[in-house]
Amino acid sequence: MTETDWGALAQHWLDRLAACSEPGHGVTRLPFTPEHRAALAVLTELMEQAGLAVHLDAAGTLIGRLEGPEDRPALLMGSHQDSVREGGAYDGIMGVVLPVLALMKLRQKGLTLPFPVEVLAFADEEGVRFPTALMGPRALAGTFDMAALGLRDHNGIPLRRAMEDFGLNPDALPGLRRDASQVLGWVEIHLEQGPVLEMAAQDIGIVTSICGIERHMINLTGKAAHAGTMPMHLRRDALAGAAELTLAAETLARETDGLLATVGTLQVRPGAVNAVPGEATLTLEIRAPDDALREQAGVTLTQAAHEIASRRGLGLVTARTYVQPATPCSPQIIECLSKSVAAGNREEPQQLASGATHDSSAMAALCPVGMLFTACREGVSHHPDEHVPAAVMSSGIKALERYLMQLQTSASHL
Amino acid sequence: MTETDWGALAQHWLDRLAACSEPGHGVTRLPFTPEHRAALAVLTELMEQAGLAVHLDAAGTLIGRLEGPEDRPALLMGSHQDSVREGGAYDGIMGVVLPVLALMKLRQKGLTLPFPVEVLAFADEEGVRFPTALMGPRALAGTFDMAALGLRDHNGIPLRRAMEDFGLNPDALPGLRRDASQVLGWVEIHLEQGPVLEMAAQDIGIVTSICGIERHMINLTGKAAHAGTMPMHLRRDALAGAAELTLAAETLARETDGLLATVGTLQVRPGAVNAVPGEATLTLEIRAPDDALREQAGVTLTQAAHEIASRRGLGLVTARTYVQPATPCSPQIIECLSKSVAAGNREEPQQLASGATHDSSAMAALCPVGMLFTACREGVSHHPDEHVPAAVMSSGIKALERYLMQLQTSASHL
Numbered sequence: 126m127t128e129t130d131w132g133a134l135a136q137h138w139l140d141r142l143a144a145c146s147e148p149g150h151g152v153t154r155l156p157f158t159p160e161h162r163a164a165l166a167v168l169t170e171l172m173e174q175a176g177l178a179v180h181l182d183a184a185g186t187l188i189g190r191l192e193g194p195e196d197r198p199a200l201l202m203g204s205h206q207d208s209v210r211e212g213g214a215y216d217g218i219m220g221v222v223l224p225v226l227a228l229m230k231l232r233q234k235g236l237t238l239p240f241p242v243e244v245l246a247f248a249d250e251e252g253v254r255f256p257t258a259l260m261g262p263r264a265l266a267g268t269f270d271m272a273a274l275g276l277r278d279h280n281g282i283p284l285r286r287a288m289e290d291f292g293l294n295p296d297a298l299p300g301l302r303r304d305a306s307q308v309l310g311w312v313e314i315h316l317e318q319g320p321v322l323e324m325a326a327q328d329i330g331i332v333t334s335i336c337g338i339e340r341h342m343i344n345l346t347g348k349a350a351h352a353g354t355m356p357m358h359l360r361r362d363a364l365a366g367a368a369e370l371t372l373a374a375e376t377l378a379r380e381t382d383g384l385l386a387t388v389g390t391l392q393v394r395p396g397a398v399n400a401v402p403g404e405a406t407l408t409l410e411i412r413a414p415d416d417a418l419r420e421q422a423g424v425t426l427t428q429a430a431h432e433i434a435s436r437r438g439l440g441l442v443t444a445r446t447y448v449q450p451a452t453p454c455s456p457q458i459i460e461c462l463s464k465s466v467a468a469g470n471r472e473e474p475q476q477l478a479s480g481a482t483h484d485s486s487a488m489a490a491l492c493p494v495g496m497l498f499t500a501c502r503e504g505v506s507h508h509p510d511e512h513v514p515a516a517v518m519s520s521g522i523k524a525l526e527r528y529l530m531q532l533q534t535s536a537s538h539l
Numbered sequence: 540m541t542e543t544d545w546g547a548l549a550q551h552w553l554d555r556l557a558a559c560s561e562p563g564h565g566v567t568r569l570p571f572t573p574e575h576r577a578a579l580a581v582l583t584e585l586m587e588q589a590g591l592a593v594h595l596d597a598a599g600t601l602i603g604r605l606e607g608p609e610d611r612p613a614l615l616m617g618s619h620q621d622s623v624r625e626g627g628a629y630d631g632i633m634g635v636v637l638p639v640l641a642l643m644k645l646r647q648k649g650l651t652l653p654f655p656v657e658v659l660a661f662a663d664e665e666g667v668r669f670p671t672a673l674m675g676p677r678a679l680a681g682t683f684d685m686a687a688l689g690l691r692d693h694n695g696i697p698l699r700r701a702m703e704d705f706g707l708n709p710d711a712l713p714g715l716r717r718d719a720s721q722v723l724g725w726v727e728i729h730l731e732q733g734p735v736l737e738m739a740a741q742d743i744g745i746v747t748s749i750c751g752i753e754r755h756m757i758n759l760t761g762k763a764a765h766a767g768t769m770p771m772h773l774r775r776d777a778l779a780g781a782a783e784l785t786l787a788a789e790t791l792a793r794e795t796d797g798l799l800a801t802v803g804t805l806q807v808r809p810g811a812v813n814a815v816p817g818e819a820t821l822t823l824e825i826r827a828p829d830d831a832l833r834e835q836a837g838v839t840l841t842q843a844a845h846e847i848a849s850r851r852g853l854g855l856v857t858a859r860t861y862v863q864p865a866t867p868c869s870p871q872i873i874e875c876l877s878k879s880v881a882a883g884n885r886e887e888p889q890q891l892a893s894g895a896t897h898d899s900s901a902m903a904a905l906c907p908v909g910m911l912f913t914a915c916r917e918g919v920s921h922h923p924d925e926h927v928p929a930a931v932m933s934s935g936i937k938a939l940e941r942y943l944m945q946l947q948t949s950a951s952h953l
Contacts, residue, residue: 319768336767340812352801353750353826353894354733355918357793364802365789368782375779379771387766388778390810398754398803398822408812412767480767504769 126233131226132519138222141167142206143214151211151509156249157185157291164206168221168246175229177244183297184269185248185288186261187221191228193241200309200532201492202525203245205261205484209253213511215501220314221246223518227525238533240309250484254278255287260298262487267302271295303491310458311488312528314497314521316513320504321477328520329466330475331459332496334414335486336385337451339423341409343370343430346440349395349403361438364393364402373429374409377422384422385412385480414478416451452486458495465527466497469520497524545640546933552636555581557628565625565923570663571599571705578620582635582660589643591658597711598683599662599702600675601635605642607655614723614946615906616939617659619675619898623667627925629915634728635660637932641939652947654723664898668692669701674712676901681716685709717905724872725902726942728911728935730927734918735891742934743880744889745873746910748828749900750799751865753837755823757784757844760854763809763817774815775852778807781819787843788823791836798836799826799894828892830865866900872909879941880911883934911938 126134145163147153154160165187172179177189187206193199204220224244231238245261252258255276263269274285274295288295317323322330347361371388378386387410394404409426413419427443434441459476466474477498485494499521502512540548559577561567568574579601586593591603601620607613618634638658645652659675666672669690677683688699688709702709731737736744761775785802792800801824808818823840827833841857848855873890880888891912899908913935916926 317768318765319770320773321770324773338767350918351732351895351920352799352803352824353752353896354731354920355799355894356733356735357789357799359734359738362789362801364805365785368785368802371779371782372786375771375776385766385771387776387813387815388782389766389807389812389814389816391778391805391807393803393805396804398824399801400803401801402803410766410812480769481765482767504764504773506765506768 128519128523129516131230131522132515132517135219135222135226135518135522136515138167138171139214139219142218142222146208149211152208152214153210153212154206154208155254156207157287161185161206161248161291164218168206171222171225172244175225176232177225177228182264182301183294184261184264184301185291185293187246189225189244191238191242193238197240198307198309199241199243201243201245201311201488202313203247203484204313204315205247205250207249207251207253209251209507211509212507213509215316215511215513216318216506217250217315219316219499219513219518223314223521224525226522227529230522230526231529236530236533238529240532242529247484255284257284259484259487262484262491264298264301265303266487266491268487268490269298271298305492308492310455310493310495311485311491312458312462312495312497313483313485314499314525315483316501316506316511317498318481318501318504318506322475322498322500323502323504325475327470327475328500328517329524330477330498331463331466332454332479332498333459333476334454335452335479335483335496336412336414337416337419338447338449339411339419339445340447341423341427342406342444342446343409344404344406344442345434346404347402347437350401352399352401355401360401362401363405363439366433366437366439367391367405367407369433370426370430371407373433374426377425381418381422383414383478384418386410386422386426412480414451414453419451449482452489452494454495455493458493461531462495462497462524462528465531466524468527469523497521542933542937543930545644545936546929546931549633549636549640549932549936550929552581552585553628553633556632556636560622563625566622566628567624567626568620568622569668570621571668571701575599575620575662576705578632582620585636585639586658589639590646591639591642596678596715597708598675598678598715599705599707601660603639603658605652605656607652611654612721612723613655613657615657615659615725615902616727617661617898618727618729619661619664621663621665621667623665623921625923626921627923629730629925629927630732630920631664631729633730633913633927633932637728637935638939641936641943644936644940645943650944650947652943654946656943661898669698671698673898673901676898678712678715679717680901680904682901682904683712685712719905722906724869724907724909725899725905726872726876726909726911726939727897727899728913728939729897730915730920730925731912732895732915732918732920736889736912736914737916737918739889741884741889742914742931743938744891744912745877745880746868746893746912747873747890748868749866749893749897749910750826750828751830751833752861752863753825753833753859754861755837755841756820756858756860757823758818758820758856759848760818761816761851764815766813766815769815776815777819777853778816780847780851780853781805781821783847784840784844785821787847788840791839795832795836797828797892798832800824800836800840826894828865828867833865863896866903866908868909869907872907875945876909876911876938876942879945880938882941883937911935
């Protein structure tokens with residue numbers, strides 16, 4: 126096959142997998158459902174064509190293993206099989222198909238690797254069906270909380286029951302924990318879900334870190350008043366204060382490399398055309414590849430909220446409601462992936478942080494992790510229009526193939 | 540009676556009138572209801588004590604007339620009897636009680652006026668029961684639209700039927716129109732509904748104009764995006780644009796004497812903690828005592844919206860949804876009222892615009908109008924806590940008394 130054919134082959138398998146979906150727009154494939162079962166059958170067929178030994182673990186993770194020397198630790202690759210509701214045909218599942226095809230390519234060239242490789246298709250990364258996610262990688266890392274088995278889906282079915290109905294034994298989950306010494310590392314390829322690579326006209330980018338996230342609830346209280354009888358200089362307008370804070374967050378993030386800050390919700394009370402707003406409540410989300418940078422931004426914007434409230438005579442309540450630390454990618458994997466991508470490029474591959482969470486976030490508790498991003502059309506994801514061109518997938522397969530070959534010569538340059 | 544006693548007497552009558560209310564917090568007295576009927580009985584008793592001839596016109600306006608020379612045009616004074624739901628004991632009704640007491644005071648001093656005076660208690664200024672208001676003054680000015688008789692209240696009762704059940708003949712409304720040559724002018728005293736006079740430690744202020752109002756609906760559309768994967772410099776954040784416009788409106792109004800600008804409502808879509816807002820819809824209300832000033836502000840802020848939208852790559856739809864011109868008070872009445880108030884003050888009385896609409900707005904279609912504002916506690920109105928101290932009402936009665944005496948010597952200085 127030509128290089129182009131490998132991209133087309135990836136698209137062929139992804140089309141078959143996209144058909145494993147609830148009816149409706151786009152792809153809806155939730156964990157431990159008939160659609161999940163159908164996808165496992167397609168993935169098994171693909172993995173077996175690539176010469177992998179396939180089995181399903183107790184977390185519903187489909188594992189295709191290419192055996193190597195018995196005493197060598199394995200390289201783990203993969204991503205998740207599930208989609209959001211009415212999502213696309215690439216998010217997650219492409220990260221299972223591309224490494225399998227890279228292994229198939231090496232096999233066709235008659236190359237063998239001096240270490241085992243496993244490609245994993247985790248059951249649930251999106252967390253759409255149950256109010257939990259990442260069970261597969263957490264089980265491997267030994268960080269899965271068994272209490273989550275009691276969480277229920279929209280129909281009241283507990284996770285434990287859904288797994289049992291799927292033929293799995295949840296009580297075996299603790300036994301999935303891997304010995305870190307038996308794992309070389311984890312490499313995931315995923316679509317970017319943003320416009321950076323497409324705008325830079327690059328097929329493949331190197332992820333430096335998965336951003337940490339913190340969320341704040343900010344409530345400003347002024348004094349509701351008649352918009353006709355309350356003079357401007359005596360107003361305590363909660364919305365005007367919220368507007369200042371919204372722009373302060375935007376300005377700080379624009380001026381700070383790597384920082385993202387978003388005011389995504391804002392409610393105003395009393396909310397009448399002729400009433401000065403007496404109360405405004407907003408959410409502020411901050412993401413950064415570096416925890417210190419994020420923490421500092423949180424402090425800076427909380428201070429800004431206090432300054433604004435004080436100057437405007439507003440009451441202020443702030444609460445940091447959520448914190449998730451950043452996951453830095455392994456410098457060794459970054460370097461090795463960079464060389465693998467650069468070999469096919471006229472220019473240096475773009476390095477970028479991942480603003481979204483991935484299976485890699487949980488795998489980092491087990492081993493060094495690395496990620497490649499593929500460009501995606503117009504940055505769209507979690508939508509039926511989600512698309513990764515075949516040529517981009519071809520570049521992805523080639524980069525993974527080169528990465529495996531580099532490791533072949535020196536597994537220390539993981 | 541001492542001057543203080545007159546304020547206490549006003550409070551006495553206002554207490555009796557406050558009892559003419561639906562059960563519950565504060566005062567709820569809607570037009571053409573048993574509570575309205577009870578208030579008319581109290582007002583009739585008060586007016587008759589002051590020597591006025593009382594009758595109810597076809598619009599439900601209670602009119603107490605002090606006869607003067609038959610061929611002289613009459614001075615009209617008064618305000619409205621109705622309240623909002625769970626409102627206060629002063630809004631409107633105080634403007635009926637105080638001029639009656641001023642006439643009572645003149646009568647007790649044995650003074651007569653060389654012109655007739657009528658004190659009017661209009662049925663409905665607040666527009667709470669029916670989606671219309673100001674029927675009483677509009678009938679006098681000949682601007683009442685008979686089609687409004689078909690409008691229904693919350694229980695489906697048409698205005699016409701409510702009036703008929705109250706014993707009124709709506710078909711006689713056109714006949715209420717006054718001949719402008721038979722009216723000297725209209726003078727209304729009303730609580731400020733704002734904090735200006737109280738903060739200036741003045742009992743009584745002179746209204747220069749009733750502000751015109753315009754309202755705009757402004758819709759900004761950007762692109763909803765994942766707050767983690769969309770870089771800051773590529774965002775088209777509709778809320779950030781709305782925040783800029785909110786602050787632009789506030790800044791313009793703060794820097795422009797007499798101008799009020801309020802963003803009272805703001806909705807954000809999709810409205811998720813981790814989503815860059817793709818759409819923001821806000822209302823902008825502008826008030827000014829001068830129509831040219833208000834129109835200019837509307838143009839300036841619409842231009843600002845276009846500039847913000849253009850710079851941020853946002854779609855913009857703006858619509859001016861409501862316009863109500865300003866009602867300037869008569870310079871002659873302003874001058875004469877100013878002298879009347881100044882005579883009791885150590886300093887010049889404060890002149891201020893009324894941001895709220897009043898019966899005077901509709902009376903201006905018939906004759907020159909003027910208004911006095913009384914201070915009110917903490918600027919509160921439309922609330923059970925609404926309060927005008929007896930001493931302030933005493934100052935109001937005195938100002939009205941002096942005004943009538945000035946007119947006595949020269950009706951040309953109306």
